[in-house]
Every structure is written in C-alpha cells, then in structure tokens.
Amino acid sequence: MNITRRTLLYMAATILIILAPAIEGALPPTLFWPCYVVAIGLVVYAFIGASGRTQKLTLILASVALTLTAADLVLRFTPIVFDELAERWPRMPLVNRYVPNLRYEGRRFNDLSRMAGVKEWWEEKQIS
C-alpha cells in the first residue's frame, strides 16, 4: 500500500483523538495503557492495512474516546469530585499546601458524615 503524507497526517490525528481521554485525565494511561496500546495498533493497521472492518472499528474507538473526553470535561462543572481546599504543592509534591489565594464560604468540615454517606448525620455548619 502507498503511504502518503496525508495518510500519515490522518493517522496521527486519529491517534491523538484516541489518546484524548489520557491527555484529559478521564482514563489515565497508568491504568489503561494496554487499551491505548491495542487502540493505537488498530489505528495503524486501519490506515496502513486499509482493512474495511478495522477502519470501522477505529471510527467507533475514536467516537468513544471523543465522547468520554467531552463528557468528562462537562462533568468537571458538576460537584461530583469533592472540591479539596488543600493540594500537593507543585514546587515540592511531597508536601501539601492550601489552594493559594482562596476565598471560600460554604459547608465544610464534615469528614465523617461524608465518608459514611448518610445525609441525616450531617451537622449544619456554615464556614466563612
């Protein structure tokens, strides 16, 4: 098969789409690297081998990757992940610091009831 520059460009773009959940953080490569290896193999085969079935599978994989990434980006605006007040200090990630320049008002300091997941045990306290 004749591999043109355009084929290589499309292949790179498809690989980038497949890797989007890894780049964005939804499916971290530390856990999902085997899936990425297989998916990239399929993409390469689809473009170089030009098998119709593999090309369809690549299209499905790219759609799933894009959907997952988009969904994760949208869900970041919801309170699914608890908003931590402290974080790893970027200069020395072995220690924690509060999020800098924070101005927070709301419900906090209910670690046990949050862990238990029982709403009736929540103690109402407004933190400012």
Add this chain to the structure above:
Amino acid sequence: MITDAAGFRNGSLDQSRPLDVFILGDSFGGGGVSQEYTWSSILARDYHLNTYNLSVPASSPWQEYVNLWAEKDRFKTRAGTVLVWQLFTGNDLDEYYGSMDINALPWCGRLRAWLNRLNAVRARSPIHYLMASIWAKHDARADVLAKDFLNGRKLLFYKPYTETSFRTSEQITAHQNYAALRATIHAVKELAAARGIRLGIVLVPAKEEVYSWVWQNSPPWTADSAPSGFSVVLARLCAEEGIGFLDLKPPLIKESRRTYEETGQLLYWYDDTHLSTHGNLFTATLIYNELIR
C-alpha cells in the same frame, strides 16, 4: 475561609513588626472552623499577637518540617518569637516521613511545577473518580462508627483512631516511624533555635479519646484522662530536647463535661474529626497560657 499566595491559611500579615507566634501543624492547626476561630486568629484578636499560620491539612510532622524549612527566611522574627507546633495523636506516627536531607528532596523548577499543576487538574477527572469509587478495595463507610450522644444526636467516630490513639508508649517506640518522628522533632528544634525562636509542642488528642465513653458504651463522662502512650513518649522527647510541651487531652476531657452541661455544646464537631468552634476557643487560651505567655 482565606488563604494567602503561599498556600497558608492567613488573612493580611502585619509586616511592619516581627512575628510573635507561628502555628505549625496539620488540619487541627489549620482549623476545622471559620477563619475567625482558628488558633491563629484567636491569638491575634484576643491577645494582640502578630501570628502566622503554617499549618496544612493532611500533613505529617515531617511534611510540616519541610514546609517550615521552605518558608523559614520569609518572615521577620524577634528573640522570643514562639513556634507552636501542633501534633495529633490519631495519625502523626502513621503518616509519610521522607528524607531528613532537604537537598535530596525532589524540588521542582518552574516547568516541572507547571506540569504538576496540570497533572493535578487532570487528576480531578469525574469519570476517573467515579470508576475509582466503584473499584475501591476498601469501603470508607466501614471506618465510621455512629453512636448516640446524651441528647440523642449521632456522634461519629473514626474507627482507626479508636486503635491508634490508644497505643501504649512501648507500641509507640516500637513503631517503624518512631525514629523518623524523633529525628523530625530534633530538626524542627534546630531550625527554630538557629533563628532564636522558642519551640513549644501542643498535642491534640483524637475525639475518640476525649469522648471515648460514648463509643465504648461506658457511663457518661468517664473518659480516662491519663496521657496517651504517644503523649508519654512525646513528653519525654520534649524534656530531652528542652521543648515546652502541652498535652490537651486532660483539660479537654475535663472541659468537655463542663461545656456540655453549661452550653449543650461539644468540643469536637458531631460529624467531623476536628475540634469545633468551642474546642478551638478553649484550646487557644490554653496554648497562650502554657506555651506563649
């Protein structure tokens, strides 16, 4: 709740005069309360002290030492400035301890720090969080103990602290992190002494100690006010190093009954491991009288 540009829980700092007090510690030092009721704010407001809070949640004594080391040259101090270092019975021995050679730590340059920030954003992925929750090997709900308090309200306890806070002094000295804790205390003392700062250690007991009679189903107000094994060992280390030491357990146990009978309030939150507003107000006075004045 306010934090400064360096990532510590402070409002405005009076830089025209040297600091009177540093507070170093974990979430207890940071305060599980509104800004006006943190130890740092109470000491500044009620005792007119120039204070700075270096406490950060989820920090081990070693991590607190590293934060202190990193910030040591940023402040104006005077002879007699006090460093109040808060330690916690519940988990301070079990947390992370790293190398005492500060230069051997993985300090990051600008680019690496920027990448760390980016990775922190990536790590907050909701899909990943949901998957991790589903696949979690340990069910966090099993760590919570709910007991009825005298007024019928649920008082929650953290099960691991019902064990770690009740270790004997022999168990403490035999712990794998004991040598590291000891080295960290020595290093903090050295760091403070080199700047003419007086160090005092305040030990916060776990709620599971102060209200032990609740989860142990014992008669009300019968918690044992004898110092914990951790406290006994710390008192010994502090005596060796010439460091002031305050164990809050006996006074908190005594005060817990008085506060409840007079105001109906608890010194810890019902649904949290931390000291409540009442607890912080009471202990700030003790810290001032025993370690600062």
